[in-house]
Amino acid sequence: MRIAPLFALALFATPLWAGADGLTATGDLGLVVERATGSLLLIDRSDHAAVARIEGLGDLSHASLTYSPDERFAYVFGRDGGLTKVDLLTRTIVARTVQAGNSIGGAISDDGKLVAVSNYEPGGVKVFDAETLALVADIPAEGKTIGLVDVPGRRFAWTVWDSGDAFLGDFSGTEPQIVTLGNAGKNPFDAVLTDDAHTYLIGLFGEKGVTAFDLWDESPAPEKFLTDYGKTGEDMPVYKMPHLQGWAFTEGQYALPAVGRHELLWVDRASQKTVATTAMHGQPVFVIAQPASPFVWVNFATPLNDVVQVVDSRSHEVVATLTPGKAVLHMEFAPRGAEVWISSRDDNKILIYDTRTREKIGEIAAQAPSGIFFTARAHRTGL
Amino acid sequence: MRIAPLFALALFATPLWAGADGLTATGDLGLVVERATGSLLLIDRSDHAAVARIEGLGDLSHASLTYSPDERFAYVFGRDGGLTKVDLLTRTIVARTVQAGNSIGGAISDDGKLVAVSNYEPGGVKVFDAETLALVADIPAEGKTIGLVDVPGRRFAWTVWDSGDAFLGDFSGTEPQIVTLGNAGKNPFDAVLTDDAHTYLIGLFGEKGVTAFDLWDESPAPEKFLTDYGKTGEDMPVYKMPHLQGWAFTEGQYALPAVGRHELLWVDRASQKTVATTAMHGQPVFVIAQPASPFVWVNFATPLNDVVQVVDSRSHEVVATLTPGKAVLHMEFAPRGAEVWISSRDDNKILIYDTRTREKIGEIAAQAPSGIFFTARAHRTGL
Numbered sequence: 228m229r230i231a232p233l234f235a236l237a238l239f240a241t242p243l244w245a246g247a248d249g250l251t252a253t254g255d256l257g258l259v260v261e262r263a264t265g266s267l268l269l270i271d272r273s274d275h276a277a278v279a280r281i282e283g284l285g286d287l288s289h290a291s292l293t294y295s296p297d298e299r300f301a302y303v304f305g306r307d308g309g310l311t312k313v314d315l316l317t318r319t320i321v322a323r324t325v326q327a328g329n330s331i332g333g334a335i336s337d338d339g340k341l342v343a344v345s346n347y348e349p350g351g352v353k354v355f356d357a358e359t360l361a362l363v364a365d366i367p368a369e370g371k372t373i374g375l376v377d378v379p380g381r382r383f384a385w386t387v388w389d390s391g392d393a394f395l396g397d398f399s400g401t402e403p404q405i406v407t408l409g410n411a412g413k414n415p416f417d418a419v420l421t422d423d424a425h426t427y428l429i430g431l432f433g434e435k436g437v438t439a440f441d442l443w444d445e446s447p448a449p450e451k452f453l454t455d456y457g458k459t460g461e462d463m464p465v466y467k468m469p470h471l472q473g474w475a476f477t478e479g480q481y482a483l484p485a486v487g488r489h490e491l492l493w494v495d496r497a498s499q500k501t502v503a504t505t506a507m508h509g510q511p512v513f514v515i516a517q518p519a520s521p522f523v524w525v526n527f528a529t530p531l532n533d534v535v536q537v538v539d540s541r542s543h544e545v546v547a548t549l550t551p552g553k554a555v556l557h558m559e560f561a562p563r564g565a566e567v568w569i570s571s572r573d574d575n576k577i578l579i580y581d582t583r584t585r586e587k588i589g590e591i592a593a594q595a596p597s598g599i600f601f602t603a604r605a606h607r608t609g610l
Numbered sequence: 611m612r613i614a615p616l617f618a619l620a621l622f623a624t625p626l627w628a629g630a631d632g633l634t635a636t637g638d639l640g641l642v643v644e645r646a647t648g649s650l651l652l653i654d655r656s657d658h659a660a661v662a663r664i665e666g667l668g669d670l671s672h673a674s675l676t677y678s679p680d681e682r683f684a685y686v687f688g689r690d691g692g693l694t695k696v697d698l699l700t701r702t703i704v705a706r707t708v709q710a711g712n713s714i715g716g717a718i719s720d721d722g723k724l725v726a727v728s729n730y731e732p733g734g735v736k737v738f739d740a741e742t743l744a745l746v747a748d749i750p751a752e753g754k755t756i757g758l759v760d761v762p763g764r765r766f767a768w769t770v771w772d773s774g775d776a777f778l779g780d781f782s783g784t785e786p787q788i789v790t791l792g793n794a795g796k797n798p799f800d801a802v803l804t805d806d807a808h809t810y811l812i813g814l815f816g817e818k819g820v821t822a823f824d825l826w827d828e829s830p831a832p833e834k835f836l837t838d839y840g841k842t843g844e845d846m847p848v849y850k851m852p853h854l855q856g857w858a859f860t861e862g863q864y865a866l867p868a869v870g871r872h873e874l875l876w877v878d879r880a881s882q883k884t885v886a887t888t889a890m891h892g893q894p895v896f897v898i899a900q901p902a903s904p905f906v907w908v909n910f911a912t913p914l915n916d917v918v919q920v921v922d923s924r925s926h927e928v929v930a931t932l933t934p935g936k937a938v939l940h941m942e943f944a945p946r947g948a949e950v951w952i953s954s955r956d957d958n959k960i961l962i963y964d965t966r967t968r969e970k971i972g973e974i975a976a977q978a979p980s981g982i983f984f985t986a987r988a989h990r991t992g993l
Contacts, residue, residue: 254681298637519807562989606945
């Protein structure tokens with residue numbers, strides 16, 4: 228039942244797959260990145276099913292995507308600089324532009340009008356009309372841009388790896404207004420915005436520490452903390468840089484992946500002091516809060532990436548260790564937290580777990596799946 | 611352009627109104643309660659437009675509604691005990707049951723399978739299959755039930771006005787498991803769940819104070835605070851009981867409407883101490899946090915209900931006073947906070963404001979509008 232419709236229905240360009248009445252809603256859909264084949268798998272969260280495959284998206288290694296406010300269109304950011312607009316209802320590519328040589332994610336403005344892409348080669352940020360993908364603004368940078376996030380008021384923030392400078396761009400007027408927030412430090416590798424759009428957090432690679440900017444402040448200043456955070460001579464090799472987008476914010480704390488260590492760090496949000504560390508199975512990659520719960524779920528870098536651990540943010544203790552499959556690359560929660568969907572690249576499967584029983588309740592075949600993205604992301608800031 | 615399609619398109623039962631391709635997504639839709647006429651106005655958030663009117667919903671005074679996870683269906687809780695399921699795509703009523711004599715709101719389970727209704731007459735909670743509206747469970751109570759909320763794990767919490775007891779019902783197994791959380795105090799009038807599903811807060815009318823239950827605890831115990839909260843002999847008459855669903859949670863604080871006073875109370879979430887009060891234009895009714903911002907927006911009880919004030923949760927100062935229209939009953943934010951939609955009952959209008967400039971950017975005609983509900987609510991806990 229889960230495989231057959233995939234191919235049978237691929238023949239149709241209309242949404243007849245949706246049901247007897249030929250109608251479909253978009254609130255419970257999602258896309259899975261199939262990195263090896265450059266394709267996307269359209270999934271139905273309620274039905275625990277794959278309903279279509281969309282092909283021809285280019286190089287999807289390290290790809291991410293974001294959604295339009297009506298949850299109809301996805302904007303896919305490929306590693307090859309491709310920006311592709313996909314229609315979830317017709318299940319087709321409706322626009323595509325190869326806008327740079329090497330890009331690393333993007334974001335959509337709070338009003339859904341603009342899509343911004345963060346580029347490595349050449350460095351900088353390009354901003355596109357979300358409707359047509361026409362270029363609206365081209366902001367050069369003195370190097371690779373990282374950590375691009377949407378900020379309320381049709382704004383975006385980003386940081387430059389080479390110079391360490393962080394920027395805030397306002398695209399609400401006729402001309403973009405770009406201001407320098409300040410210097411974050413040496414070689415920032417990723418950045419993230421808290422879900423209240425209050426704090427822009429930037430992880431450093433060239434020195435130890437994390438730099439925070441208060442975006443609610445009229446004149447934000449860099450504030451460095453966790454100055455023992457990062458790689459040291461005694462550490463193990465870093466198999467994979469952690470994703471800061473995986474930072475969890477729970478119980479007044481940040482839960483951070485230690486770089487190069489088998490450890491999770493808990494930082495008090497108000498004092499910016501480390502309050503606890505948790506010994507983990509491997510080097511954490513994604514640390515994601517289970518919505519409406521005290522728990523964070525963690526996956527790990529190769530070669531220990533067949534395990535997922537669950538940690539209680541109150542006790543900072545590991546409360547469950549699961550082995551969902553080989554090469555777990557990503558986890559995505561149902562927006563109200565009832566389920567988590569886990570991609571096992573080397574088992575070619577998506578595993579679905581009930582978050583309360585922590586038991587597997589379903590699985591879906593997928594080709595080397597990596598990122599999983601539900602449409603509910605359309606309604607969240609900073610993703 | 612905004613009025614004409616309303617009547618022309620009411621002739622169609624198919625979603626041809628959606629656009630040239632006959633398809634529509636549901637992520638940016640919403641419903642406005644038209645209380646005097648027992649109708650719902652279907653609105654398109656992106657287009658700033660009303661697209662259809664759905665009639666025949668009975669008594670919609672004090673009505674609220676919730677959405678299915680796919681954002682296709684609304685469950686409307688009418689004051690007359692009517693529970694109505696509305697399809698946003700076909701714009702029709704697909705099921706309706708008059709399940710009690712007098713009801714006061716409801717909720718949908720985190721997995722979207724069950725809809726629970728809180729009843730006054732006879733008191734108790736009834737639980738229905740979300741697909742068919744068939745009765746699944748009938749939980750009697752020793753009086754009127756108030757403050758019904760969804761709790762993760764296919765659970766609901768509620769409180770009884772007459773006895774003061776609070777309950778947690780687990781509907782994940784074959785038989786419902788109902789446990790008493792404890793006694794909240796004398797005559798609880800409303801309750802609310804924090805967005806992380808951590809704290810169930812119950813406002814008292816028969817005595818001063820607010821009672822909190824920690825729902826993350828295995829055995830939650832009642833914890834009373836703000837014991838000077840409530841009506842005193844010196845206070846003005848209470849023109850309208852504030853809605854606790856309007857309690858805002860921001861910057862580690864609860865922002866509460868003072869009962870019977872022209873005041874907003876700020877309570878530290880960790881210590882449960884009052885940290886500030888803000889003098890306001892009138893008696894607050896809804897106190898709603900603007901997403902991804904430091905601001906809360908407040909409307910007021912009659913006769914001072916033509917004003918909306920904006921308060922900064924850092925300084926606790928009023929930063930803006932707006933006069934959107936006569937009899938402002940409700941405010942609903944776009945999920946990422948770019949706009950707020952405000953219902954002006956006596957002007958028969960919905961006013962749309964840009965939250966950054968705080969200027970009006972649109973309006974929509976509606977018949978005596980009260981509650982505004984965007985489909986993004988489908989993805990939030992405790993609504």
